[in-house]
Amino acid sequence: MKARRFRAPGRVNLIGEHTDYNDGFVMPAALAFETVVKIKPRSDRTVTLHSKQFVDPVQFSLDEADAQPRNAWSDYVQGVAIELEQAGYRLQGADLAIDSNVPVGAGLSSSAALEVSSGLALSTVAGHTIERKELARICQRAENEFVGMKCGIMDQFISLHGEPNHAVLLDCRSLEYRAVPLPEHVRIVVCNTMVKHQLNGSEYNARRQDCMDAALLLGVATLRDIGYEQFCVMQDSLPERVRMRASHVIQEIERTERAADVLELGDLEQFGRFLFESHETLRDLYEVSCAELDLMVKLAQEQEGVYGARMTGGGFGGCTVNLVEAEHTERFRTQVAAAYRQATGIQPEIYVCAASGGAGEVLL
Numbered sequence: 001m002k003a004r005r006f007r008a009p010g011r012v013n014l015i016g017e018h019t020d021y022n023d024g025f026v027m028p029a030a031l032a033f034e035t036v037v038k039i040k041p042r043s044d045r046t047v048t049l050h051s052k053q054f055v056d057p058v059q060f061s062l063d064e065a066d067a068q069p070r071n072a073w074s075d076y077v078q079g080v081a082i083e084l085e086q087a088g089y090r091l092q093g094a095d096l097a098i099d100s101n102v103p104v105g106a107g108l109s110s111s112a113a114l115e116v117s118s119g120l121a122l123s124t125v126a127g128h129t130i131e132r133k134e135l136a137r138i139c140q141r142a143e144n145e146f147v148g149m150k151c152g153i154m155d156q157f158i159s160l161h162g163e164p165n166h167a168v169l170l171d172c173r174s175l176e177y178r179a180v181p182l183p184e185h186v187r188i189v190v191c192n193t194m195v196k197h198q199l200n201g202s203e204y205n206a207r208r209q210d211c212m213d214a215a216l217l218l219g220v221a222t223l224r225d226i227g228y229e230q231f232c233v234m235q236d237s238l239p240e241r242v243r244m245r246a247s248h249v250i251q252e253i254e255r256t257e258r259a260a261d262v263l264e265l266g267d268l269e270q271f272g273r274f275l276f277e278s279h280e281t282l283r284d285l286y287e288v289s290c291a292e293l294d295l296m297v298k299l300a301q302e303q304e305g306v307y308g309a310r311m312t313g314g315g316f317g318g319c320t321v322n323l324v325e326a327e328h329t330e331r332f333r334t335q336v337a338a339a340y341r342q343a344t345g346i347q348p349e350i351y352v353c354a355a356s357g358g359a360g361e362v363l364l
């Protein structure tokens with residue numbers, strides 16, 4: 001049988017950070033960075049994985065009872081295969097050759113790109129057409145259950161629903177969404193601090209637990225269910241750490257919905273202010289930033305033609321997202337890179353990005 005190719009993009013989140021697992025709003029965009037899986041079906045139930053980025057090939061059987069994670073990149077693929085079958089989509093064995101240019105550990109969702117591209121590949125060659133929202137859920141479950149990272153739905157969802165030149169406002173409770181056009185005269189610029197974030201670490205799951213504790217103490221199902229005004233009246237009853245976490249999340253959910261509105265109205269100044277505010281509460285209340293991210297935002301703030309900047313993704317390293325006037329991007333790039341290198345000794349990577357389309361088969 002002939003090989004087929006499937007691609008899935010990484011993403012950058014414009015605003016709505018650590019809100020997805022609180023049933024809130026997020027506003028990511030898919031990027032041109034992507035993972036491509038070349039797949040050749042086999043007649044047995046063995047899956048082999050070769051990656052251009054990771055040397056060791058991996059092989060597993062779809063019939064393996066009680067499969068255990070290897071704590072390796074292959075877990076994302078094996079987890080997706082397991083969840084697909086558990087959802088009733090019987091698979092067949094296949095040889096997968098994987099290639100990706102999504103920076104790893106940069107907070108641009110290289111893992112979601114791997115899950116979605118392999119999930120799409122494995123299910124399609126086995127003859128299934130899975131509704132995109134369902135596939136996003138399956139990939140999220142793979143990461144929650146098999147990899148052990150209790151992520152929300154944002155990354156897998158945007159990888160499947162990205163639209164060229166648009167960000168997507170997603171309601172993570174209902175999974176309703178709308179595409180929000182990005183004005184032609186601005187660019188999304190992503191600055192990689194080159195400090196690796198390690199999300200598998202317990203910090204992410206600990207934040208999630210704090211949010212669940214906060215919701216319980218506030219008497220609501222999730223932090224989506226309480227407005228900021230009401231929270232302010234009740235917040236003194238909460239233990240300090242839990243209060244801080246909830247305060248960020250509740251403000252961020254409201255901010256994200258409003259940010260989508262002002263972006264649609266073309267009010268980039270206000271949109272940019274929301275980005276800066278988001279960074280501040282992530283840094284001071286949610287405590288997921290780091291010195292390098294804070295520096296990168298500060299350097300951006302000093303440049304001409306910058307509307308807003310903030311850390312993006314899970315945090316503890318990785319990237320900032322910046323909204324920059326198109327004509328100023330080159331200057332921004334050189335000046336921020338030089339100043340960051342001078343202050344830290346680290347050479348950053350700076351990407352001028354276009355919002356791209358969601359995952360699909362690559363038809364040659």
Ligand code: GLA
Binds near residue numbers: 019151155313315
């Ligand atoms: C990671 C997770 C997402 C989301 C972000 C923070 O990227 O995978 O689900 O929670 O962190 O907004």
